[in-house]
Amino acid sequence: MKIDVKHIAKLANLSVKEDDISRFEKQLSDIVGYIDKLNELDTKDTPPTPQVTGLINVFRPDETAPSLTQEESLSNAKKKHNGLFVVEQILEEK
């Protein structure tokens, strides 16, 4: 199965150099080819298991408690302004 690396990389917000595309394509196709062996198994009536604990709806009381200060939260940001995280532009002026 051929993996469309350009498309997948875009979905995953990853940059892949043009030179690396065919190498990743081959490696990923090999791996996907291997995992296809699951098709040998009939799982028509088998329920899926997302996680093993069987726990559901584990809640705590909806009470606020001390958390990180604004300064702590910003402490690792490369770009900050006025106590805010600076992000890439997502809306364009028309």
Next chain:
Amino acid sequence: MNIQQLTIESILEGYRNKDFSVTDVTKMYLDRIKQYDATLHTFNTVTEEHALHDAKRLDQMLTNGDISLPLFGIPLAHKDIFVTKGIRTTASSNVLDDYIPQYDGTVVSRLKNAGTVLLGKLNCDAWAHGSSGENSDFGPAKNPWNTEYIPGGSSSGSAASVAAGLTPVSSGTDTGGSIRLPASFTNTVGLKPTYGLVSRYGVMAMASSLDSIGHFTKTVTDSALLLNVTAGPDGFDSTLRQEKENDYLENMKKGIKGIKLGIPKEYVSEGMEKEVKQKFEEAVKKFEKLGAEIVEVSLPHTDYGIAVYYIIQPSEVSSNLARYDGIRFGNPRSSFGDEAKRRIMLGTFTLSSGYYDAYYKKAMQVRTLIIKDYTNTFEKVDALIAPVSPTLPWKFGAKVDNPLAMYLSDALTVTINIAGIPSLSVPAGFSSNPKLPIGIQIMGPHFSEKKLFQIGYAFEQETNYYMEVPEL
């Protein structure tokens, strides 16, 4: 006193007998790190000032005769995916090479409060992606038994540092074998606890339904002493069992007469390297000598483990690594290494529209079958014993050009994570030439760690492999 053979027990004894101070012990380890780690590269960050500060504070308590803390004055180091407040935590990745966490994770703070001294942060495969240590963005840790060979991964530095006597204990994580494989390659004891026993809060998530938080020690007793501190609910990780065990050392020295040990026949195949098979068979004879009843069992879906794992894990990885956007912390996503990119892309693919049912959902269904294999088996036996790796440790570079070949190194470890059961890797001997460690794993039902320690202790005391140390 041979520092390479120090354990939690012997260090605590030393404090009680006033043989040395916490500062003495801490300086000993820091000196060893200075002497050997340029070659072994097990540490990403050494926290010398911090360690000596901790030691000084603990020495005050020692002077006042208060050494009651369970891990009083025990130096330790954390795999570099455990967040440590104010101390650089990198995941061994260029994405986080300058990240300084604003909080301590649960295991970090519990071990701190138990009296430990932090020596530093340990090298690993970046993001815990790997079986050899070679995926570290900062250069791999080396196997202290022979530096041409990999120490195993992803907790490469954690295993190698304990083996080399650079720290008596270290933390690690096991998502598909990342504690057990390096433990078996370095003659150390590696515990992968039950999923839901030890909090994952403050440990950088790899695959959230598979990650297990454990540790490396020289002995089984030390492993139980650490688990006494790390295990139990914390109010932050919602997948934890609420009941707490009182003492993991209870019944540890009872012996194993009459215990039923199963050997899964799919785990001992012709594909195994001769010396690994040999050491396993020797181990089985030792267990028989100790009075255990050996039963052949079957885990029929073993062969599908890697396929299930390499769908579920990358899928969850692709989600967990989405947070590294270079905005709130870290460098841009272009800093990810090749293996991280591969796994993110694989996971994005298996979760994408049109493929989710054929891959992720299918893998979850086969997961049910694998869990059933174990449930059925544990109705017949108390525990299982098996090799950890089908091969001996390999030379650096042997598998780097073939990711799939590297993935297949996990063939005997992944189904344990898929089922969420615990497994203890213990030393089981060495190959002859070169001399490289071989381990075996002891697996049990969910929350059966006490039994695993009991079995591991009996084997350890009968074989004494833990007494051997590498010549550095």
